Amino acid sequence: MKTDDYSESLVVHFRRAEVLRNHALELVSLNLNERQLFDLELIMNRGFYPLTGFLGKDDYQSVLHHLALTDDTIWPIPVCLDVNEAFAKSVRPGQLIALNDQEGFLLAILTVSDIWKPVKKEEAGLVYGTSNSAKHPGVRQLLERTESWYIGGSVEGVNLPVHYDFLQLRLTPSESVRRFTMNGWRRVLGFHTEQYLHCAHREMVLDAASRIGASIFLQPVVGLDHPGDVDFYTHICCYQVFTTKFPPNMIMLGLSPFATRRAGPREALLQAIMRKNFGCSHFMVSEDQADPFARANGASLFYERGAAQQLVSDYAERTGIEMVPQEDWGYHEAEKKYFPLAAGSSELEKITSVELQRRMQEGEEVPSWFTWPDMVTELQHAFPPKSKQGFTVFLTGLSGSGKSTISKVLLVKFM
Structure with missing residues (x-):
């Protein structure tokens, strides 16, 4: 309505x-x-x-x-x-x-x-x-x-839904726009993500923002895996580390509640409209944005590669937000620099969130050019040795006695 x-x-x-x-x-x-x-x-x-x-x-x-x-x-x-x-x-x-x-x-x-x-x-x-x-x-x-x-x-x-975690990051659209104004930001690149971020992501986002003369609004999604998923807390803490790797007054982090449908191009267009409502002038879109199999190892994409970018671009004039294509970057070990994979060099090391997660799960070394040591420290909370894995707190009581509320508060305190 x-x-x-x-x-x-x-x-x-x-x-x-x-x-x-x-x-x-x-x-x-x-x-x-x-x-x-x-x-x-x-x-x-x-x-x-x-x-x-x-x-x-x-x-x-x-x-x-x-x-x-x-x-x-x-x-x-x-x-x-x-x-x-x-x-x-x-x-x-x-x-x-x-x-x-x-x-x-x-x-x-x-x-x-x-x-x-x-x-x-x-x-x-x-x-x-x-x-x-x-x-x-x-x-x-x-x-x-x-x-x-x-x-x-x-x-x-009457009331917005109650949250107990990361309250300073749960910005409403009006709050995010006010902060942009206070920072003197006129052009803002929205970056929607659900992945673990690494060094190549920093180079990618910085390059895209510099090309359009924009600051960056990193807005990861608080999705349906939360609450109860330790991975959620690790993700947000990693995003907080990620923002420290940028120049001052260049990037801002904010959380957005969003029930993803994995509807490919249509969902990418909805994400663009949301970023416009949060005050962004531009929105970064990947080739496989909102595809249900975008991060599935070995699985083919459901939607045509690039279709999400095309739909967001086609409606840019009517939505009021411009599409910025997301480019994958890699690392050239000999030159100690990052380059777009589109450059075509066979010597570029491809850096992906899936590979980062695999290395953490297998306990393999993560080079500093792949991601930062303090990021690895945060990731280790999600992939601990069995000797440090969790425990259970069992609450019992009558209906309406506060079990769910207490459990939510305990969850946040433990995290």
């Missing part, structure tokens, strides 16, 4: 929030799953601007067939609230629903506009390029784990 609401947040004033909390006691409520919470947070903090809620049926159909909302605003992927049939049949258009997190804390009030049963195989074919769940993990998620009915409607935010 989209309106002409230009506010920087959909979280209401605290006095309105008090009214909504009291009213919510009388409303039907829905506890959101993790994927839905990510979508709701981006709707409320305007990372999904111009959406002001979950898509209604007309916008949903328009996005599927035209990559745009009904008012012709570019939007490539449906953002809908999926519910089971029993819940769908218990509500009606115009009704208010209290949207809660997984512990039952109120986050927002949804005003229902549409309730419908989508043809999910049609959605899969249009968004992912296939309706075969065996060929695409995103399709499998849609067909097998997403509920069969959708609800659309606008939201009034």
Whole structure:
């Protein structure tokens, strides 16, 4: 759902929030799953601007067939609230629903506009390029784990979802833009990543930013592997180390909640729109951006190589953000320098995140030209010897006694 609401947040004033909390006691409520919470947070903090809620049926159909909302605003992927049939049949258009997190804390009030049963195989074919769940993990998620009915409607935010980790890095779009302004940044290159970064990444990003005269906004994704995945904490700590390798006032790190669909070109276009909403003027896109098999050893890509770059570039004028192609770099040991692999020299050592992870898992030496020693130290937290692997804390108690909340706090403290 989209309106002409230009506010920087959909979280209401605290006095309105008090009214909504009291009213919510009388409303039907829905506890959101993790994927839905990510979508709701981006709707409320305007990372999904111009959406002001979950898509209604007309916008949903328009996005599927035209990559745009009904008012012709570019939007490539449906953002809908999926519910089971029993819940769908218990509500009606115009009704208010209290949207809660997984512990039952109120986050927002949804005003229902549409309730419908989508043809999910049609959605899969249009968004992912296939309706075969065996060929695409995103399709499998849609067909097998997403509920069969959708609800659309606008939201009034009461609270953003609660986080306990890396709070200083969880910037909303308005916060990131204010920091860019304070730093004097006019041109900003957005860099979306989920990989372990290394020395070649630094050279690649620096070269791309210098060519367009931009500063860098490194925005790794807080994805569906978190919480509970130690790899998440290692990733973020490594990104913090990575930013120290740049000149002063050159790079900024911020985390973004995002439920990846692995929808290839369409998802790359959505990522570009998000970076525009966070204040970026340019967005770096790899040849295999958002491909479900981009980092799978030995697996062929699902989408045509370069298709994501092409789609983001094709819509640049309408989205307002320019595409910058991501180039892979390698190391020339004789010259002690990094060069783009496109240079074609057979003497370039190829540096990849997959190889870095393999070396760490096998306990092999990682040369300093591959990645920095302090980065290796952080990575060792994710790949410890068996003698240093973890333990279990078992919590028991009645429903609503605080087990989940305590476990989340303990998780952050231990990490």
